[in-house]
Amino acid sequence: MVGSHLRDELTLTETQVVIPDDGVEDPLSFKQAMNDVDKDQWVKAMDLEMESMYFNSVWELVDLPEGVKSIGCKWIYKRKRGSAGKIQTFKARLVAKGCTQRERVDYKETFSPVAMLKSLRILLSIATFYDYEIWQMAVKTAFLNDNLEENIFMSQPEGFITQGQEQKVCKLNRSIYGLKQASRSWNIRFDTAIKSYGFDQNVDEPCVYKKINKRKVAFLVLYVDDILLIGNDVGYLTDVKAWLAAQFQMKDLGEAQYVLGIQIIRDRKNKTLALHGVHLSKEQCPKTPQEVEDMRRIPYASAVGSLMYAMLCTRPGICYAVGIVNRYQSNPGLDHWTTVKIILKYLRRTRDYMLVYGGKDLILTGYTDSDFQIDKDSRKSTSGSVFTLNGGAVVWRSIKQGCIADSTMEAEYVAACEAEKEAVWLN
Template identity: 35%
Template sequence: MAETRKANQVRNATQAVGTALVASSESRAPPSSDNHDTRSASGRYEARSDSNRDQNPRGGGRSRGRGRGRGGLAGRGRGNSSQQSTGQVGSNRQIGVDCGDTFSPVVKQATIRTVLSLALSQSWKIHQLDVTNAFLHGNLHETVYMYQPMGFRHQQFPDHVCLLKKSLYGLKRAPRAWYQRFTDFVISIGFRQSRCDHSLFVYHHGTDVAYLLIYVDDIILTTSTDYLRDHLMRRLGDEFAMKDLGPFSHFLGVQVTRTTNCMFLSQQQYTNDIIERAGMTSCNPVATPVDCNPKLSATSSPEFDNPTQYRSLAGALQYLTFTRPDISYAVQQVCMYMHSSRVDQWNALKRIIRYLKGTTSFGLTLGSVGDFSLRAYTDADWVGCPDTRRSTSGYCVYLGSNLLSWSSKRKAVVSRSSAEAEYRGVANVVAELS
């Protein structure tokens, strides 16, 4: 059994994520301090075929790194300054131009609600797909070497390094590489990329229409006909390892209940989790998320003794506003003090949770739209913030009777009059509409 296990490790090492074993004069890499799940790593290694390997000698001055993270990642580049400034990937990116922030291919919330409204209005079926090991599909255009990860080293060549030909989970360039690979393919089969939201792709040929939304590795697909849906899913399945999750019912923690021409979006389970995390499962519910007291101030009360808990719950409430526009303003108020929370802000946050306790079943309803006109409403206060004297404005946008987008945000500058505050609010909602 021991010999069989060792033979499997050697075979897995030779198939490691589209890499090639090449000669290296470097000494053996020190053991990693991370304790990884070997079976999980094996699954990702076996996701690559032998055609992705190539025997090449390692050139001098190229990027090389130690295996870290999940299954081994490329380390800090060595060579010129442009390679050294890229962290793990070792490419020619420049700080302030195309690095410094994490690239995340996610679709806008308003786009999701718009596509769902269109599908309901046309009585189209909505399917959900999942890409297996999405980041492993990305193509690398840089020369990146990595040490053989622990547990998958070749017995005959333990000091050799691997030349990456595909991206790995944990590489800073992996999300961008995957998104570019996916974008290039769907455009090649007839989709057009939206200019307003780059995670939305539209297929329109004759009477055939399809909308595709991608959120990292989760895909929503709605088509005008069943034949078109099967055709597109077959094309996607031929190119990527896809899972058909069936009709749209659960997406990013949102439960979806659909009738003939209506859809209800709810985060009830997520709401209960927030209440439990706050330790308020037995609290008394209240009728409103905010009270009538003066607005929160940064100096109105002593500092809260557990700022980590405050930030954790405030961040969780932010995601809950995906289906709960009724708490948008209250959450915006408590999130302004995440850097320095006070007792008053903590009491305001607890009031939101008490409100959620009595409204866990609330959500957002989308229905069939007969009138496709956009309507927007906006309002703003004046010098409402007691600390900065800035104004807070909010808006909501409707497509027919469906609520698509909403926001509550404090202005970046002080308005000199109530009229200026109102006009700045109008400018914000006009930018959202366009």
């Protein structure tokens, strides 16, 4: 997130980045939380987190076995804010220090898939065309739902050390936030459960599931612990929600309004849905130690990261520009930073721009193009493509080509080839 001192010039749209107006920083440790102006709120938040731990029987206190090292844990604090920037809730999360885990001893596999944003946009476009229901749910403490296969011992959480048993440690029975295998364990647990209920997993998109019963259809999209339910029958979707609530601790968010920070604005009467949300080279990179030191005080990587998320979600128009500034994260110069600020100012001026679906046929249409050796450092060309469905863009891409094209025709063919691969996946 961009620093608050850049607030006036560098604000992204409200649905993507919210910069606090009060300048209050979240505590970084238990000690800071106890000295914070909102101490009472943090205590309540920690008590709520510990209640969840006890309810799920996440650990049991045992003596540390001889020759075994325990991993640490810490509290993470966050003031949750609404779209207007006002504090809504205080969140305290107990996380394990997974950085101290040892591979093949404390964990094995760690990979866990999430739904791609383009899959989300495609399903929203289809739902708009057929006037499907779009509901949202969230899994409470998702990572605590699966049992651990490995024997992992963790120190007792600060502020909640059991009196008379200070020397004991927590033997984890379930995954906990911060463990390297936590996300994978949760995904496997959910995948097994949802398939047992009759949902079929998409072959090319493992976090999208579908269930069909005669003329009733339901789609489920999973993004870590956020769930989007899309379907054509209210009763059918209600049954799915009831089943999910029986399997996991769920939070029903009703009709989807904000998904992954993207605001959904729907007009069912008109069958529309809206999602709100310079040439550079290495010559501009800092060359002297003083220039390097000056750039260290500028949140270049953080700003580019925010731009990247905005681009991936709802802003295809900045795809090319963000791709360019992203190339210089390792050693950016003031000219690169100036370009980043220009992109941010553009987003501020166009904050009301949205992706809108509706009013068109449900036909996938693709466009592709390429420049020719514009990159001054490598002389490689850049490919670009965009695909639309139901009147709105669902997939877009701008990427530097892997080879040096000898002609404009060759560059165009390379771009067309990459676009065709995307079209095959979409179909």
